[in-house]
Amino acid sequence: MKRKAKAMGSTNSSDSACSASSAAAASNEDYFPVPLDIVEEIFLNLPPHHVVSVCRLVCRQWKEVADSESLWRERCRRERYHLRVASKIPDDWRLFYFLCKKRRNLLKNPRGEDKMRGWQILENGGDKWKVEGVLVPHPFETVQKNFVTSYGMCRKSQLIDLKKEGYNPSFMDHFQPDIRVSDWYSPRWDCGSEYTIYVHLLNQKKEVVEKFTPDTIYFQQWNDQQWNQVVHVFQNYGPGVRYIRFIHGGKDTQFWAGWYGVRVTDSCVEICPAMDT
Secondary structure, three states: OHHHHHHHHHHHHHHHHHHHHHHHHHHHHOOOOOOHHHHHHHHHOOOHHHHHHOHHHOOHHHHHHHOOHHHHHHHHHHOOOOOOOOOOOOOOHHHHHHHHHHOOOOOOOOOOOOOOOOOEEEEEOOOOOEEEEOOOOOOOOOOOEEEEOOOOOEEEEEEEEOOOOOOOHHHHHHHOOEEEEEEEEEOOOOOOEEEEEEEEEEOOOOOEEEEEOOOOEEEOOOOOOOOEEEEEEEOOOOOOOOEEEEEEEEEEOOOOOOOOOOEEEEEEEEEEOHHHO
């Protein structure tokens, strides 16, 4: 009888285990019985990186919401990341959101507000680089200072480490986001001058992957002294980009003592969505 009872007990235990397993499976099917639109609203009020790195991994339903176009499109709307051209719709709204959120000028001290801090001086000819107030109003009122070159060649540079700026190698290689470069330059009206700019995309060994090296721009004496902007966008540059080297400068062409050469300011290098370039 004891043996029989033991056997029967064993059978009952097995049945209980099966029932518990079935109940757990059924429970997992409906683990979060919350309407998906409510889940989306919850995600919209959480930090975006938390949604991607934590919430997305909880279950299939949460992954669908975390990957949905509607979530990231609404997030863009609420945080006012608008399309510059309404007809250009992003293929990936999540990528568009994060590129907008991280978008900023990767160059330090672009307007000379902190003197020469952040810049490496490559050439310091004539009476050397100097920071002055703008001679004529800049198109952007907030720009009040500029770097001024002299009668010998003046060039300065910055090296941007993309990984340190938050753009890891796998992201750069997979998405190859647009890299937008711009610079403002202006001559003096009473002296001829020249302006140069070079921008290189570099790999891990700091070898050139792609470059922007336009011709030197020359200004004649008695010019209109207006501000000019140069803009270039790197696209489809291939994998391997890890650094960006920005170099610009110039000099006057009449060898006048002092600071009569070209003026530069508000330089910018930024990673941005394709539809914004």
